[in-house]
Amino acid sequence: MDRASIAPIFANQTGSFFRHTKQLRDELRGRLAETYRLQDFSIHFVPSVRYGVLVLKHWLELTGQRVGLRSGSHYAPIAELFREPVFWKYGVCDAWITTHVAPYVGTVCRLSASGSPLEIVDASHSFATNLHADLIETANVLVAPLHKHAALTVGVAVIAVRNDLITLPSRDMLDEFEGATASQAPLIEALSNLDRSGACAFNKATTGNVQASLADASILCVSDLGFPLPFACFRHRAFASLSKAALHEAGATYFPAVDVLRIAKWARGNFEGDPIEFAADIRATLVRLTRQ
Numbered sequence: 001m002d003r004a005s006i007a008p009i010f011a012n013q014t015g016s017f018f019r020h021t022k023q024l025r026d027e028l029r030g031r032l033a034e035t036y037r038l039q040d041f042s043i044h045f046v047p048s049v050r051y052g053v054l055v056l057k058h059w060l061e062l063t064g065q066r067v068g069l070r071s072g073s074h075y076a077p078i079a080e081l082f083r084e085p086v087f088w089k090y091g092v093c094d095a096w097i098t099t100h101v102a103p104y105v106g107t108v109c110r111l112s113a114s115g116s117p118l119e120i121v122d123a124s125h126s127f128a129t130n131l132h133a134d135l136i137e138t139a140n141v142l143v144a145p146l147h148k149h150a151a152l153t154v155g156v157a158v159i160a161v162r163n164d165l166i167t168l169p170s171r172d173m174l175d176e177f178e179g180a181t182a183s184q185a186p187l188i189e190a191l192s193n194l195d196r197s198g199a200c201a202f203n204k205a206t207t208g209n210v211q212a213s214l215a216d217a218s219i220l221c222v223s224d225l226g227f228p229l230p231f232a233c234f235r236h237r238a239f240a241s242l243s244k245a246a247l248h249e250a251g252a253t254y255f256p257a258v259d260v261l262r263i264a265k266w267a268r269g270n271f272e273g274d275p276i277e278f279a280a281d282i283r284a285t286l287v288r289l290t291r292q
Contacts, residue, residue, distance in 0.1 A: 017184075024187040025178065031194050032158065035201050036128065036150075037136055037271065041160035044174040045181040049124055050077050052143035052159045053097060055177045056120050060095050063169045067120070068093035072109055073102035076257075078122060093117050100135060101125035104258045106223025106233040111138040118168075124148055128202045130228035130275045140165055146190055149203035149230060151268075153190040156181060197268065204269030207232040208279030210286075219286055222260065228275040231264035232282060238290045250285050261289070 029043045046052040057067045069082040078097070095118040098109055103125055111134070112119060118140060126135045127144035128151075135142065140162045146152040159174060181187075194201065206228035211221040216236075223232040239254055239261040247254055253262045263285060267276040 018182070021182055021184050021187065024184060024191070025181065028187055028190055028194075031191065035194060035199070036132065038160055040136075040164070041142075041162055042171055042174075044159040044161070044171070044178045046143075046157050046159055046177060047155055047181055049075075049122060049143050049145050049157045050081065051180070052157050053078060053120065053122065054081060055174065056095075056141065056143070056159065057097075059169060059173050059177075060118075062173075065094035065118075066092065067095045067097065070096040070098045070109070070119075072099060073105050073107060074099045075103050075122065075124065095120055097122065099124075100139075101131065101229060104233065104255050104260055104262070106229055106231060106262070108224045108227045108229070111135070113138045113140065118165075125230070129230050130202075130204060130206055132202060132271065146186075150201060151197075151203070152193045152201070153186040155183065155186040156190060199270040200268045200273075202269055202271060202273070203230050203266055204273050204276045205230045205265035205267040206275040206277050207263075207265065207282055208277035210279040210282045212279075214283060214286065216287070216290060219290060230266070231262050233260045233262045234286065235259055236261070236286075236290055242289060246289065250289055252285065252289065 025045055032043060033039050046055055060067050069079065078099070082097070097120045098111065099122040100111065101108055108131070111121060121135070121139045121142040123135055123139065123142040123144040125148065126132065127142070128149040142160050143157060145157045147154040161168065161171065161174070207223070207225065209225050210232055211225060218236060220235045221232055222235060223229060225232070240256065240259065242254060251263065254260070255262065263282050265278040265282070269276065
């Protein structure tokens, strides 16, 4: 590289830096495929889920396909990316962006394997959880971060595209976008955490049927308790007045825009392991919060 391409202080390290970074991505790609059963997918790295959704939208729209946001509850920054009018009618879009588990209410969107329209799945709260098996069995295209339930690193997300999808454009462009994931530190951290966790790289926590034995009927659970989700969301008149300190101590998050309190749980385990229930712990937390 000449001086117009790279600052002189980096001239002696740039070639080896990018070469080594690609080697790290390739190593992590193989490890993730094995750990998270992604052998039927091509894996591409991006800095975040938001970036990944935009990449996939651009990738498909270059071939004339229309991409829209599926009706439902989505992560707010994702919804902000699609502020233009979106048509919900079946047949208007060639691809939908679907949020598998709604982050603010804990409802589960049933995925479709039909491929028409193609689903681009925001799998932020199903990847590496008890819903992982259903995700990889059904989804054709998914985007997931490595900092949530996988707990591998911050600053890297994966795009996974099923290998046998023959109607999609060339994936060379996804490889080009992957070059934006050029920092070595999160790649090294992800590989190190995979070494440390081994097969126990999943969040097996579930809330169970936490609503069943709540003494206070005014605490309303808005989540799909029929699924082994790692968090549950609740409404109650007391939640809006809780202090940040009380929420932090309880391990809860309050979302004022939707008037919902979310309590998430964490328990490491392997792919085949049974869900680990935290219903009693969550009930105790709710009782404590509503009495403050």
